[in-house]
Amino acid sequence: MSGPFVTLLLRDLKLAARGGGSAALALSFFALVATLVPLGVGADLNLLARVAGGVLWVGAVLAALLSLDRLFQGDFEDGSLELIALSPLPLELAALAKILAHWLATGLALTLLSPLLALMFNLPGNAMRMLFVSLLVGTPAVSAVGAIGASLTLSLKRGGLILPLIILPLLVPAVIFGAGAVGAVLDGIAGGGALGLLAAFSGASVLLSPFAAAACVRLNLSS
Amino acid sequence: MQFLFRYANPAQFMRLSDAALPLLVAATLLAFAVGLYLGLTVPPDYQQGDSVRIMFLHVPAATAATTVYGAIAVCSILSLVWRHPLSDTAARAAAPFGALFTALGLVTGAIWGKPMWGTYWVWDARLTSFLLLLFIYFGYMALWNAIEDEVKAAPAAAIPALAGAVNIPIIKFSVEWWNTLHQGESIVSGHLAPVFLAPLLVMMLAYLLLFATLWTVRIRTAILERRARSLMQGAA
Numbered sequence: 523m524s525g526p527f528v529t530l531l532l533r534d535l536k537l538a539a540r541g542g543g544s545a546a547l548a549l550s551f552f553a554l555v556a557t558l559v560p561l562g563v564g565a566d567l568n569l570l571a572r573v574a575g576g577v578l579w580v581g582a583v584l585a586a587l588l589s590l591d592r593l594f595q596g597d598f599e600d601g602s603l604e605l606i607a608l609s610p611l612p613l614e615l616a617a618l619a620k621i622l623a624h625w626l627a628t629g630l631a632l633t634l635l636s637p638l639l640a641l642m643f644n645l646p647g648n649a650m651r652m653l654f655v656s657l658l659v660g661t662p663a664v665s666a667v668g669a670i671g672a673s674l675t676l677s678l679k680r681g682g683l684i685l686p687l688i689i690l691p692l693l694v695p696a697v698i699f700g701a702g703a704v705g706a707v708l709d710g711i712a713g714g715g716a717l718g719l720l721a722a723f724s725g726a727s728v729l730l731s732p733f734a735a736a737a738c739v740r741l742n743l744s745s
Numbered sequence: 746m747q748f749l750f751r752y753a754n755p756a757q758f759m760r761l762s763d764a765a766l767p768l769l770v771a772a773t774l775l776a777f778a779v780g781l782y783l784g785l786t787v788p789p790d791y792q793q794g795d796s797v798r799i800m801f802l803h804v805p806a807a808t809a810a811t812t813v814y815g816a817i818a819v820c821s822i823l824s825l826v827w828r829h830p831l832s833d834t835a836a837r838a839a840a841p842f843g844a845l846f847t848a849l850g851l852v853t854g855a856i857w858g859k860p861m862w863g864t865y866w867v868w869d870a871r872l873t874s875f876l877l878l879l880f881i882y883f884g885y886m887a888l889w890n891a892i893e894d895e896v897k898a899a900p901a902a903a904i905p906a907l908a909g910a911v912n913i914p915i916i917k918f919s920v921e922w923w924n925t926l927h928q929g930e931s932i933v934s935g936h937l938a939p940v941f942l943a944p945l946l947v948m949m950l951a952y953l954l955l956f957a958t959l960w961t962v963r964i965r966t967a968i969l970e971r972r973a974r975s976l977m978q979g980a981a
């Protein structure tokens with residue numbers, strides 16, 4: 523079972539790295555959003571440290587969203603999604619492999635970039651560590667919940683517009699708990715409670731969404 | 746389940762709803778007449794004055810908004826599990842009313858919030874989760890409209906509808922889980938003065954009857970539209 527799973531994972535990672543460089547685009551978008559905020563709200567370092575957790579979390583979610591509409595669409599258009607569906611690998615596991623590949627290419631990359639941006643936002647060291655950990659724990663939920671939206675809208679012409687409308691309301695807990703954990707550390711409280719809730723949300727999303735995504739893919743393939 | 750399948754047949758539904766609709770309309774008008782009369786004649790609150798009457802529009806709208814989402818979620822399960830043909834139509838037909846009740850709840854809440862809290866809007870848990878409900882309704886309706894083939898759109902809309910159902914308990918318990926500006930539950934726990942209870946309950950009933958009436962009309966319209974379409978296709 524691990525054979526086809528790993529193969530699919532590596533294939534998607536190669537596609538992400540070579541075709542269009544969606545990871546690089548997401549990272550540039552993330553950095554640009556983070557640059558625009560101080561220009562908009564003013565460069566007061568105390569204020570920036572205060573809003574850094576929320577701004578960087580929102581920026582990371584939006585950046586991860588950019589490449590989500592292509593998660594299944596490319597494979598759907600050239601027919602490889604049908605081959606994946608016919609292969610011995612259960613479609614649920616194939617969806618999980620694609621979610622994992624998307625997370626490695628965007629969520630993890632955004633997490634690794636976040637300390638640099640946090641530095642520019644004057645976030646103190648312990649809060650910066652919390653931001654890093656919360657993004658590491660929470661961004662898999664963005665890829666997982668996003669996969670439901672991507673599989674739903676994969677045959678739609680305006681799918682890229684409807685996708686955020688469907689999944690952003692579902693991602694609200696991730697932003698609340700992720701930014702909340704950073705805010706708690708800034709206030710001198712241990713952010714462990716919010717981080718635990720974030721981990722629970724993320725774990726449940728990764729566990730359940732492959733089933734929903736596989737169901738939606740089947741739906742789009744059946745016609 | 747046998748009971749449900751008997752009414753899954755659109756022809757059966759048309760017959761039944763044809764008889765029920767006049768009764769529903771009469772009951773809705775009566776409930777609104779009684780509810781509005783009671784609501785406008787109860788004595789003003791000793792603290793809030795006359796603005797307490799906004800409650801009779803606000804609380805039932807909020808209750809109806811979450812109830813409609815519950816109805817959509819149940820229809821979605823029926824549609825996904827048993828391929829109940831009528832439940833897709835019912836779920837789609839209910840969504841605009843849900844969005845409308847949600848918007849009404851938010852607007853009346855803002856109007857009530859200004860004199861009571863001194864602000865139209867706060868980012869408290871109840872208000873925020875309710876605003877999200879509005880966006881979930883919008884997304885659900887957009888998805889239905891984006892997929893032209895109804896047979897394909899039904900399960901595609903049902904899956905995110907069920908995922909969005911997570912928000913309903915969050916709305917319900919937000920005032921207990923978080924320390925918020927929005928007050929806690931006060932009907933079942935008996936914190937509401939008994940004089941206000943009767944008009945509030947009648948108004949809640951009136952909103953739900955209004956929803957039931959309009960929902961029935963909209964399902965009937967959808968069934969008739971589908972029949973007209975298939976007749977036109979047959980003639981062409």
